[in-house]
Amino acid sequence: MTIDATDRRIINATQSGLPLAPAPYAVVAGWLGLSEREVIERLAAMQDKGVIRRIALAPNHYALGVTANGMSVWDVADDHAETLGAEVGALDFVSHCYLRPRVLPDWPYNLFAMIHGQDRSEVELKRQEIAALLGGACGASDILYSTRILKKTGLRLREGA
Amino acid sequence: MRREVLPPEALDATDRAILNALQEGFPLTPHPFADAGKPLGLSEDDLIARIQNLREEGAITRFGPFFDAEAMGGAFCLCAMAVPGDRFDAVVTLVNAHPEVAHNYERAHRLNMWFVLATDTPAGIEKTARAIEKETGLKVLRFPKLKEFFIGFRVKA
Known part of the structure; x- marks a missing residue:
């Protein structure tokens, strides 16, 4: 499960969450000077390797009554x-x-x-x-x-x- | 993170459908909100606005990639101690002073203090655990993970 410096930059840019914009991966790409396609491909590769478990929304279970x-x-x-x-x-x-x-x-x-x-x-x-x-x-x-x-x-x- | 339960009327059926559907995953496509909105009957703009609102209400803790911290390097270890009641606060101070202690919980058990060590290298775990033992005079039980299982956890909104 090896990741390189560019993967790490993508991780750092997204670890607090994805931007709420119509093309969020393009926004991340813009921050890092990469193409949208490269960001999507690298995220997909990290998901295949298990570095990313999943891309999803996590509900606040406490707020939903699971306290x-x-x-x-x-x-x-x-x-x-x-x-x-x-x-x-x-x-x-x-x-x-x-x-x-x-x-x-x-x-x-x-x-x-x-x-x-x-x-x-x-x-x-x-x-x-x-x-x-x-x-x-x-x-x-x-x-x-x-x-x-x-x-x-x-x-x-x-x-x- | 919000530690209050939302009143039931804070979320409508569409909000609940979004929370249930997007827990399962989010598309890796150029227009993921448009793609994820389709089966929910929502336009791209509507879905973005709904998620924004859910976030502001505190109904969402995270939205994006979930990383396996260990896969990115570093070492983690769950540890536990049996701390005498009259020394508890003093030991909390000693343990929490280590930046390697990521989180720490008091639990109702003879082993009443449970914390996670996070270090750059496996050797750092041993070094920190020994330092805590030396400072507190208490045994630090180490529970490194041997195997992690795939998690099916879902909250029904």
């Missing part, structure tokens, strides 16, 4: 973890889904799935849905609710990084 979330964690048998993790990630109420190492004895869980809902009782229902999906492949599980944001900074690409 509760919890980090659910699961101890899933290693030989089923990849298959089941993929199924959990595909659920429409899960926003992040990762396999991570257990840290024994402090932490027996290897699958992390962030669950969103209108309120905590909905989050708990979704959690039961995941438990049913994992079935016998899962031993212990837990859910961690955040009680306070202690720090939040955007993950912004440093210029020339």
Whole structure:
């Protein structure tokens, strides 16, 4: 997944969003002294390589009433973890889904799935849905609710990084 | 980001259709608003004006490419600590002082502090985690991602 200096300039120019103009890629091209076609082709190539996950609109789920979330964690048998993790990630109420190492004895869980809902009782229902999906492949599980944001900074690409 | 729920009447059926449709993707074409507007029965100008308005209302957090930060270089690691209650505020100050700490949440658990380290190199993760352990005298549990799954998350507007 290699990107070059021009790709990086396109990333820097669009990481806070696309311009709301009839020809947004031409606007970006104008900023960077590139052709519209090159910007579109490079964005498409980055999308193919997975550098860009997708080009889309992200609704503010909080504003739309999806205000509760919890980090659910699961101890899933290693030989089923990849298959089941993929199924959990595909659920429409899960926003992040990762396999991570257990840290024994402090932490027996290897699958992390962030669950969103209108309120905590909905989050708990979704959690039961995941438990049913994992079935016998899962031993212990837990859910961690955040009680306070202690720090939040955007993950912004440093210029020339 | 707006942390208030919009009143239901803030969005009409067209707004909701836009939010639902454009979550799925946005065209990489010379006139993407015209192309995306067609199936919604909206002209290019109408769609742009609607998105502008949704953005001003705080109904949208982002509109554009979503990048995989890791694919662009750099390293990330989720970390957790069990911080004694009477030291919590002091430890928050020590941890947050590191610019490598991208975000940090208090969570209701014995492991009550969860933060993400973001560094230019994998070695930077280890260096920062060790520095935090030294400064706080507390163990920093490291949870690097082994595998990330494709996400189907959608909010029904």
